[in-house]
Amino acid sequence: GAVVSQHPSRVICKSGTSVKIECRSLDFQATTMFWYRQFPKQSLMLMATSNEGSKATYEQGVEKDKFLINHASLTLSTLTVTSAHPEDSSFYICSARADRTEAFFGQGTRLTVV
């Protein structure tokens, strides 16, 4: 299957700083990538849809200025958590659509804000 690489897998940052998470499709071009957030023992909640070369589409309740998404190329999308606070601590995971029958996920990033 297609490979989606997400980096870093774990990050600890201080409150007030920003953290960037990268999502790369390694062996296919992904015009659309998706960013999810998952709280412990809960399901994945879609945060935003990232389209190459255009602004991301955010889900209701997701702060655009706090979660900056950039989709610079057909193989790279980044999520930047700005001015992070402890309540932003969570598991963030990206996915990229390869074709109509599959959607592949990155390994996820566990963010801890202290």
Added chain:
Amino acid sequence: AQKITQTQPGMFVQEKEAVTLDCTYDTSDPSYGLFWYKQPSSGEMIFLIYQGSYDQQNATEGRYSLNFQKARKSANLVISASQLGDSAMYFCAMREEDAGTASKLTFGTGTRLQVTL
């Protein structure tokens, strides 16, 4: 209303036995896809199986099969010959192919499967 419903928060199955994980969905879109993912404790989401709404036959992938009952709007995952490594969270997801949904996946709340000796 919930688009994807997984009513089993947790399931136990004995090694080598088969287990069925339930999933029901709700959509008015005639074209949609149903997915099952496995999430081990490491957190990665592993794609298991896909069923398209127009597919005539139930999808199968190795020990995984999808019991697709369109009229009942159910897409249960059947794992045959369970192995200890199957212990994980399992998520059912749906993608509506309507042009306005950007093909995003909607997930159920998941079922934690524990395989015992």
